[in-house]
Amino acid sequence: xxxxxxxxxxxxxxxxxxxxxxxxxxxxxxxxxxxxxxxxxxxxxxxxxxxxxxxxxxxxxxxxxxxxxxxxxxxxxxxxxxxxxxxxxxxxxxxxxxxxxxxxxxxxxxxxxxxxxxxxxxxxxxxxxxxxxxxxxxxxxxxxxxxxxxxxxxxxxxxxxxxxxxxxxxxxxxxxxxxxxxxxxxxxxxxxxxxxxxxxxxxxxxxxxxxxxxxxxxxxxxxxxxxxxxxxxxxxxxxxxxxxxxxxxxxxxxxxxxxxxxxxxxxxxxxxxxxxxxxxxxxxxxxxxxxxxxxxxxxxxxxxxxxxxxxxxxxxxxxxxxxxxxxxxxxxxxxxxxxxxxxxxxxxxxxxxxxxxxxxxxxxxxxxxxxxxxxxxxxxx
Amino acid sequence: xxxxxxxxxxxxxxxxxxxxxxxxxxxxxxxxxxxxxxxxxxxxxxxxxxxxxxxxxxxxxxxxxxxxxxxxxxxxxxxxxxxxxxxxxxxxxxxxxxxxxxxxxxxxxxxxxxxxxxxxxxxxxxxxxxxxxxxxxxxxxxxxxxxxxxxxxxxxxxxxxxxxxxxxxxxxxxxxxxxxxxxxxxxxxxxxxxxxxxxxxxxxxxxxxxxxxxxxxxxxxxxxxxxxxxxxxxxxxxxxxxxxxxxxxxxxxxxxxxxxxxxxxxxxxxxxxxxxxxxxxxxxxxxxxxxxxxxxxxxxxxxxxxxxxxxxxxxxxxxxx
Ligand SMILES: Cc1ncc(C[n+]2csc(CCOP(=O)(O)OP(=O)(O)O)c2C)c(N)n1
Ligand SMILES: [Mg+2]
Numbered sequence: 123x124x125x126x127x128x129x130x131x132x133x134x135x136x137x138x139x140x141x142x143x144x145x146x147x148x149x150x151x152x153x154x155x156x157x158x159x160x161x162x163x164x165x166x167x168x169x170x171x172x173x174x175x176x177x178x179x180x181x182x183x184x185x186x187x188x189x190x191x192x193x194x195x196x197x198x199x200x201x202x203x204x205x206x207x208x209x210x211x212x213x214x215x216x217x218x219x220x221x222x223x224x225x226x227x228x229x230x231x232x233x234x235x236x237x238x239x240x241x242x243x244x245x246x247x248x249x250x251x252x253x254x255x256x257x258x259x260x261x262x263x264x265x266x267x268x269x270x271x272x273x274x275x276x277x278x279x280x281x282x283x284x285x286x287x288x289x290x291x292x293x294x295x296x297x298x299x300x301x302x303x304x305x306x307x308x309x310x311x312x313x314x315x316x317x318x319x320x321x322x323x324x325x326x327x328x329x330x331x332x333x334x335x336x337x338x339x340x341x342x343x344x345x346x347x348x349x350x351x352x353x354x355x356x357x358x359x360x361x362x363x364x365x366x367x368x369x370x371x372x373x374x375x376x377x378x379x380x381x382x383x384x385x386x387x388x389x390x391x392x393x394x395x396x397x398x399x400x401x402x403x404x405x406x407x408x409x410x411x412x413x414x415x416x417x418x419x420x421x422x423x424x425x426x427x428x429x430x431x432x433x434x435x436x437x438x439x440x441x442x443x444x445x446x447x448x449x450x451x452x453x454x455x456x457x458x459x460x461x462x463x464x465x466x467x468x469x470x471x472x473x474x475x476x477x478x479x480x481x482x483x484x485x486x487x488x489x490x491x492x493x494x495x496x497x498x499x500x501x502x503x
Numbered sequence: 504x505x506x507x508x509x510x511x512x513x514x515x516x517x518x519x520x521x522x523x524x525x526x527x528x529x530x531x532x533x534x535x536x537x538x539x540x541x542x543x544x545x546x547x548x549x550x551x552x553x554x555x556x557x558x559x560x561x562x563x564x565x566x567x568x569x570x571x572x573x574x575x576x577x578x579x580x581x582x583x584x585x586x587x588x589x590x591x592x593x594x595x596x597x598x599x600x601x602x603x604x605x606x607x608x609x610x611x612x613x614x615x616x617x618x619x620x621x622x623x624x625x626x627x628x629x630x631x632x633x634x635x636x637x638x639x640x641x642x643x644x645x646x647x648x649x650x651x652x653x654x655x656x657x658x659x660x661x662x663x664x665x666x667x668x669x670x671x672x673x674x675x676x677x678x679x680x681x682x683x684x685x686x687x688x689x690x691x692x693x694x695x696x697x698x699x700x701x702x703x704x705x706x707x708x709x710x711x712x713x714x715x716x717x718x719x720x721x722x723x724x725x726x727x728x729x730x731x732x733x734x735x736x737x738x739x740x741x742x743x744x745x746x747x748x749x750x751x752x753x754x755x756x757x758x759x760x761x762x763x764x765x766x767x768x769x770x771x772x773x774x775x776x777x778x779x780x781x782x783x784x785x786x787x788x789x790x791x792x793x794x795x796x797x798x799x800x801x802x803x804x805x806x807x808x809x810x811x812x813x814x815x816x817x818x819x820x821x822x823x824x
Contacts, residue, residue: 251603252603253604255601255602262603262604263606270599270602270607272598277591277595280560280563280564280591281563281567281595282567283567284564284566284568284570284571285570286567287564287567287568288572288573289571291568291573292573310557310559310587311559313557314555314557315564317557317560318557318560321555476601477601477639478640479600483739
């Protein structure tokens, strides 16, 4: 079994799982939208989202290549998960906040993180907003209401609850959305995050990208819970399950969840059912633990192709548009990579900044040591 | 000291609406040590929040609140229970400013009672400053008396960096001292010389300060004149004050109740050997808790009380190069 099936829900469950346990789907197999569930995304927004999906896929391919060429150290992509990532971000308002996991650069770009800033982060150069202090894909962008990314799995979940709880205490209407994977639902912070959000009715949307895998560990070995949505029930957190490869469904679920939160009805757990089509990251080879045949049914549900077909059917997109977009993406990418590669490393002195607001004596001393003794040769092999 | 801390919280909460308290049992009952007594009543449940029982949840949520512009003062009921939140404290709280290149900061305080001598056994007696000092990015403080407790808690709340505020519970009720009403600050990162002397420098903090002072009084009978320093801020520590003192006395004893190996005393002794080696007339000495779990029945044997500090002081003074 690739994906868990929804088990029968028992009578008297306090928290409804959407559509009585079935997946929320809007973009149907035949390429039409379910009129009862259509969220009516504006044409301009839909095109913006589609372009971002295409660009995200383009970047995954090109950044993987850069990594293979040894030009960047690492990349963690989202092949197959573009609808879950872009659709959710599209459904938020500008005032809303995102606590990211590590796979959602497409959402950050959609929300206005400068493109060059993303590429600079991959190089950890002097222009990187994180000042070259973290590995690639750990960017930060306050202007886009995008919180700094952490590697330890799950830690952002209860932080998002606290952030949302603070919005509520301050009487503000901003909603907080937090991304995480299926593996993260086993972490301590997932449980405290949902529990606190349930108790304090924090205006937070928990977006679980259930992509079936946590590196090499499949869903079935991660949890005995029939669905991730069930875990919301335990905490009194409203839970919905959506086709995570359906841009319209993800948008619909997140927009509804954000509306509920804004109206003071508390948190929602959105389980977006999708599939990690690539390796965990550039450091991973999924051939070692999964059969390539498993990908086949998911190729039929490719989230980017589904939207492209819809747009073409509705005369909103043509093959000529594809060609023009490809050229645009290529041009932007090459320029940004060139700029990033021509930007020097951060100055050594900056290693000691931002540990505290002001530099204490011990760090001043350590900085002096570094200044005195430049490395006579390049160490580290 | 409990009242002084309570005063500090009340004053600060009146001064700054962004300050919120969260922790287990801190609401109606005012915390198991009553440090937050009356605050729930006075400021309401949106400023003083009883949380579910999850230290990781408390700190994780507090970090989120701090990122959203509030100034949380989180209470961990006993420092022995802080470890479920250790990841959030050392990997998240301590690192936000650095890892985001200054894009996101977390101005908040984690308050927690520390130390033994209250018949609490292993799980109500530990004094875990070292693991927080070691993980870059935190300030760690430990006042020894009510006056400092009030002034330092105010300073910690106003400090732009995250502060782990250790409260020595053995002196929660015992330590007397005049606490003025109203606003005053005891600056962080400044030690205090509580007894001037010329024979030997004794560095201590928290509850052990009183043991060091007792040993100093007894040492007087042996003609030994101790200079006793209350460290107050454990990190970044006031090295200047210690170095100046050792240059003057030529001898150093460091006291703490946490276990010896990789403890703060090891760091202080190393720093003094680096900075004042040629002024030393005897090897520096550590008087600390042992490298055992904190024992229940034998806690008074475990703690570095004055009966263990005095011989260390006298030996140091008798030693000659
Ligand atoms: C606390 C912690 N443990 C282990 C890891 C190593 N690790 C990184 S990602 C990952 C799997 C996460 O899977 P999931 O939550 O499903 O997210 P996905 O990668 O599928 O998006 C693991 C084990 C980590 N980063 N943090
Ligand atoms: Mg996963």
